[in-house]
Amino acid sequence: MRDTTAITDLSILNNSTQIPTDDIKVRFLDLRVQDAAYRAEIHDAIEQVLLHGRFIMGPEHDEFENAVADFCGTPYAVGVGSGSDALYLSLRALELSSGDEVITTPLTWVATTNAIVLTGATPVFVDITDDYNINADIIEAHITPKTRAILLVHFTGQMCDMNSIMSIAQKHGLNVIEDSAQAFGATYTNKPAGSIGDMGCFSMNPMKVMNGFGEAGAITVKDELTRDRLQSLRYAGTINKENCVTPSINGRLDTIQAAILLVNLQRLSEKIKKRRKLASIYTSALTDIVGTPILHDDRNHVYYSYTINCDDRDALMAHMRADRIETKIQHPFLMPDHDAHKDRFNAEIPVARNLVKRITCIPCHENMNEEDAGYVIDSIKGFYGY
Numbered sequence: 051m052r053d054t055t056a057i058t059d060l061s062i063l064n065n066s067t068q069i070p071t072d073d074i075k076v077r078f079l080d081l082r083v084q085d086a087a088y089r090a091e092i093h094d095a096i097e098q099v100l101l102h103g104r105f106i107m108g109p110e111h112d113e114f115e116n117a118v119a120d121f122c123g124t125p126y127a128v129g130v131g132s133g134s135d136a137l138y139l140s141l142r143a144l145e146l147s148s149g150d151e152v153i154t155t156p157l158t159w160v161a162t163t164n165a166i167v168l169t170g171a172t173p174v175f176v177d178i179t180d181d182y183n184i185n186a187d188i189i190e191a192h193i194t195p196k197t198r199a200i201l202l203v204h205f206t207g208q209m210c211d212m213n214s215i216m217s218i219a220q221k222h223g224l225n226v227i228e229d230s231a232q233a234f235g236a237t238y239t240n241k242p243a244g245s246i247g248d249m250g251c252f253s254m255n256p257m258k259v260m261n262g263f264g265e266a267g268a269i270t271v272k273d274e275l276t277r278d279r280l281q282s283l284r285y286a287g288t289i290n291k292e293n294c295v296t297p298s299i300n301g302r303l304d305t306i307q308a309a310i311l312l313v314n315l316q317r318l319s320e321k322i323k324k325r326r327k328l329a330s331i332y333t334s335a336l337t338d339i340v341g342t343p344i345l346h347d348d349r350n351h352v353y354y355s356y357t358i359n360c361d362d363r364d365a366l367m368a369h370m371r372a373d374r375i376e377t378k379i380q381h382p383f384l385m386p387d388h389d390a391h392k393d394r395f396n397a398e399i400p401v402a403r404n405l406v407k408r409i410t411c412i413p414c415h416e417n418m419n420e421e422d423a424g425y426v427i428d429s430i431k432g433f434y435g436y
Contacts, residue, residue: 069371076426078376080417081256088317092263095309108305114312115268121315122242122250124270126277129303130284132265133231133253137165137201139283139301140227140249140269143276144199146171151196153224155184156384156402158203161253162229163385166201173201175386175397181344182206182357182405186214193218199225204233204243206343206380207259207354212238212246219247227251232354234260235322239348244270254311259325259352260318262307324416325353328423332356332414335427339434341408355380356414363408366433370412373429378411 083089095110102108111129118127130136146152148170154162156175166173174192179185182205189200200219202210219226226247230236233243234252244250250270254262271277282289287298329351333342341359345351357380360366367377384406386397412426 069374069376073374074376075374076376076413076418076422077415078378078411078413079257079415082417084417091313092310095313096306099306099309105305106302108308110309110312111303111305114303114308117312117315118252118268119270122244122270124245124250124272126271126274128269128271128277128280128284129308130267130269130280130301131303132301133251133255133258133267134161134165135284135299135301136231136251136253136267136269137161137227137229138168138299139280140251141165141169141171141199141201142283142298143249143279144225144227146198149196150198151194152199152201153189153192153197154201154385155203155205156386156397156399157182157205157381157406158229158385159231159381160383160385160388160390161231162201162203163388163391167391171198172196173385173391173395175395175399177399177401178205178405179344179401180341180405181208181346182409183208183210184215185401186211186218189215190218190222193222193224197222197224199227200247201227201229202247203229203231204236206357207232207236207352208343208345209233209236209238209243209349212241216246225249231258233352234258235318236352237350248272249276254307259322259354260311261314262311264304264307266303266307266311268303321416322352325414326351328414328418328420329353329356331420331423332412332427336430339430339436353414355411357409357411359405359408360410361408362433363410366430367410369433370426370429373425373432375426375429376413379409380411382406 115127115129146169150171151174152166152171153174157178163173176192177185184202228244228247228250230243230250231253236243252268254266283298284301287296288294370377386395
């Protein structure tokens, strides 16, 4: 029987640096809406929903789906209640079952792995490269007669090596799902995240670059049949909201979140521009001190997080905490090491096991300024004696 003793070491439960809110100088992520004009836009969008009263899948919901499809360059998009819903329902749409295998990455948020397991399929973990994304060069070695799909993750906001992955998938007749939760707005050879694989899954919770003010998500889709299947699956597996043809969950998107997301989509370009500017400042100053993000000429990063890898990671985080800077590890547990999945799946992942001990994320968001970035840089330089 599994030991269910409560975890008493709270540091295990929270991997971000703990600083009293009033004492923070540079927040890891600042979700406050302080701009008056922006607040007015949000209020107006919510007011319209309050006036028409269609709080579930109202007109803004349909407009949001069309806007996401247009932005991503796909024929369709399906709004869902969260990024977790997007992943689970996309895998359900493939009609996976017990015995099927899905190739995926060990470095992600656990929702990716959970979605596979909840369908009854088995995750097969393929190691990553130094850019934190799945290593396309070794995917083929993990394919078996049971392999049905590749569920990749565009980690930190930079896309995977999609040409190689799609070539492998086509050769072996596999579906490809892009977990683009961290990468809305990123591109690969000028193709948006979520537009290359069979489906693209997006989380749009408040932490994401493209965000709502609660849980929200979307799935980009290329064919009408899959769109229709997803629309049924997100509504308890029903047809015409009445007859259940397959058991499923309630994964619908609230109209208020869709209305907010439409406002935020208009501001997305400027938001990404600010993040890229701060990332450029970091990279110029820190490249010779810590491992900075590895960039590729054929890809545009949106910097969901600015992730460094470094010696003495925990000591550096403590030093920055003393300087009143929030940092975070995304994510401290590799997928096969979570208690829920431990000892269930074999995984030869030496690169991931090395990097997970070294990575940390430093503040890089649109509500920072260049002075804040300079303060962060000075703290890191001070720790390493520069």
